[in-house]
Amino acid sequence: MSTKLVLLTIWFTIQVALGFSQNRVPVIRENVPLDSIRLSDPFVLADKPTGMYYMTGTGGMLWKSKDLKSWTGPFSIAKTDPESWMGKNPMIWAAELHAYKNKYYYFATFTNREVKIDTVGENVIERRASHILVSDKAEGPYVPMKDPIYLPADKPTLDGTFWVDKDGKPYMVYCYEWLQNLNGTMEKIALKPDLSGSIGEGKLLFRASDSPWSREKKTGGPNKVTDGPFLFRTGTGRLGMIWTSWIDDVYTQGVVYSKNGTLDGPWIHEKEPITPPNFGHGMLFQTLTGKWLMSVHSHYNSNGRYIRNPHFFEVDFSGDKLIVGKPYVP
Numbered sequence: 176m177s178t179k180l181v182l183l184t185i186w187f188t189i190q191v192a193l194g195f196s197q198n199r200v201p202v203i204r205e206n207v208p209l210d211s212i213r214l215s216d217p218f219v220l221a222d223k224p225t226g227m228y229y230m231t232g233t234g235g236m237l238w239k240s241k242d243l244k245s246w247t248g249p250f251s252i253a254k255t256d257p258e259s260w261m262g263k264n265p266m267i268w269a270a271e272l273h274a275y276k277n278k279y280y281y282f283a284t285f286t287n288r289e290v291k292i293d294t295v296g297e298n299v300i301e302r303r304a305s306h307i308l309v310s311d312k313a314e315g316p317y318v319p320m321k322d323p324i325y326l327p328a329d330k331p332t333l334d335g336t337f338w339v340d341k342d343g344k345p346y347m348v349y350c351y352e353w354l355q356n357l358n359g360t361m362e363k364i365a366l367k368p369d370l371s372g373s374i375g376e377g378k379l380l381f382r383a384s385d386s387p388w389s390r391e392k393k394t395g396g397p398n399k400v401t402d403g404p405f406l407f408r409t410g411t412g413r414l415g416m417i418w419t420s421w422i423d424d425v426y427t428q429g430v431v432y433s434k435n436g437t438l439d440g441p442w443i444h445e446k447e448p449i450t451p452p453n454f455g456h457g458m459l460f461q462t463l464t465g466k467w468l469m470s471v472h473s474h475y476n477s478n479g480r481y482i483r484n485p486h487f488f489e490v491d492f493s494g495d496k497l498i499v500g501k502p503y504v505p
Contacts, residue, residue: 200251201236207246209485209505212238216334216403216456217470217485219243220272220279221463222313228463229313230485232472235267235283237314243462243487244505252315253281253308259323260302262287269403269456272313273337275345280370281308281317282347284333292329298354302328305335305349307370322372326364331355334456337370338363338406340438345370348380348416348438350401359383359401361418363438381431381442388429388448389420398422403456410493412436417469417497419455422448426474428455430497449499450488459490467491468503 215233222229230238236249253270257263270283283306290302304326308317325347326332335349345366353359360382365374383389384397391398402419409415414433421427428450431442450457450471457471469488474481489500 201249203248203250205245205247207238207248209244209246209487212246212485213483214238214485215472215483216269217472218269218271218458219460219468219470220274220313221460222274223463225313226463227313229272230470231270231272231281232485233268233270235270239314242505250314252310252317253283254316254318255285255308256319256323259319260287260290260304260328261285261306262289269334271336271458274313275337275339275370278369279310279313279315279317280337281310281315282306282335282337283308284335292331293355295355295357300331300352300355303331303333303352304328305332305347307335307347307366309370320369320371322367325366325373326377332362334403336404336406336458338438341436346438347373348404348406349377350404351377353383353399353401357399358397359399359420361401361404361416361442378439380438380440381444383420385442386420386429386431386444387446388422388444389427390422392423403428405458407459407492407497409495409497411495413495414438415492415497416442417449417457417459419457422452425452426455427452428457428471432496445496449497454486459492469499 217232220229228240235253237252238246238248240246266286268284273280287302293300310317331352335347351360361380362377364377383401389398398421400420404418419428427448429448431444433440453474454471469490472483487503491498
């Protein structure tokens with residue numbers, strides 16, 4: 176079993192033990208500092224209408240703050256259909272919040288552990304897919320829309336994110352998981368105008384093996400994992416994507432740029448990662464005062480327990496490329 180799978184299994188087992196699901200009634204805490212929150216894949220929505228920051232991620236919970244320093248939560252906000260393919264109590268990973276056309280959308284990965292769709296080698300593949308919920312308010316609740324399925328039922332997909340390309344059309348960019356295809360891919364699929372479903376089939380953007388920095392020490396070859404895409408456009412109009420993989424057993428984030436400025440690419444990888452070791456699954460957001468930050472989680476082992484905490488870094492992409500600066504402490 177790979178390092179990635181071992182770590183994910185440990186993390187998800189802990190989540191189940193703690194009851195991190197939409198059916199859990201969380202204990203709400205106030206005035207919690209950022210460094211006291213344990214959260215994987217932290218995603219921050221800076222919401223101008225309410226003057227609030229909303230942070231979510233794996234586990235499906237929501238934290239709220241007026242200043243990025245003091246947080247209140249966690250709140251349970253995802254209301255899935257127990258009669259859908261997700262089942263009664265799906266795992267929720269890598270949730271994101273996006274404001275679009277006067278609505279708020281919840282992009283997340285849902286896993287139904289009761290349904291097995293494939294077995295590849297020693298890996299039993301569970302029913303897993305990126306999906307979208309909707310709400311009239313940033314703080315939810317988020318509920319299903321018309322289409323029960325966005326991506327193929329026989330493929331494990333994850334970490335779906337949102338992008339409106341140069342053609343003005345909305346897309347989901349997501350990972351097709353390496354557990355089944357043995358070389359994780361980054362793909363896109365067109366969405367309906369109201370994001371209530373997908374259109375057509377997914378299209379390959381790049382493979383994990385295309386990266387020059389993501390390697391496996393054991394094999395000497397490329398790593399198999401694609402994880403955590405997030406798209407941005409530089410000040411010069413260049414389309415970029417941050418994404419995460421591994422260098423041996425070190426969780427690491429890199430950046431890739433589209434040569435033609437659209438999702439179709441081709442995509443050109445930077446040679447070196449852009450974050451310090453053991454930081455990854457990032458996203459970019461602009462504070463309510465206009466400062467651009469990157470939100471990531473740290474990933475470290477403390478006496479056999481894997482701890483993940485959200486962190487912010489200053490960033491500058493006003494030029495031709497993304498430059499990650501010093502840590503930002505609210």
